Amino acid sequence: MPTPVIASAWFDSATGVEQCIQAAAIVVGGVWAYLKYGRGQPFISRAEIQIQATTLKLADRIAIRLEAEFRNVGACRTNLRESTAEVFGATRSSPRDQPIDWGEALLAVPILDNEEWVEAGETVRDQVLISVPDKDGTGDAYIAYQVKCDVLECGQASWYHSERLRSLRPPQPTYLHDQAVLAATIT
Secondary structure, eight states: OOOHHHHHHHHHHHHHHHHHHHHHHHHHHHHHHIIIIISSGGGSOOEEEEEEEEEEEETTEEEEEEEEEEEEOSSSOEEEEEEEEEEEEEETTSOTTSOOOOOSOSEEEEOSTTOSEEOTTOEEEEEEEEEEOSBOTTSOBEEEEEEEEEEEESSSOEEEEEEEEEOOOOOOOOSHHHHHHHHHHHO
């Protein structure tokens, strides 16, 4: 049986080794966390873009009023290269049981074009009124529009947001009597 002095020495040695290993683990964990999350992260571009779009009936045209808000939530300046809003349209020709095929963009307009950069913590806003066609090339009326905003940075970052809208279509008369009543109210 070991003497109490030897057991006490082993216990003290084991406790010292354990404390050294714990200290080394804390240092290694701290270095790993710094390399993984701390180094360079505050200085990368981070931003949020929000849009709100509404359809308007203007005389004989349909327009989309677009409000875009770009917020730099990072800790460094974001240099803007290009910012566009693309408008897509959908007709009734697509089957109801399949996803809508938005196809090619009907038009693209610049947004935030007065801004070259956005400082850290800054929010910039822009409003545009976009006149859109109400029919496609085959004469089918658009029943919905989709607006997609892309903001590209001079580096490699890009942000986008999209919103879908219903078209503003006047009610279509279904009977000859309704056409006469509608014509009487218009004139």
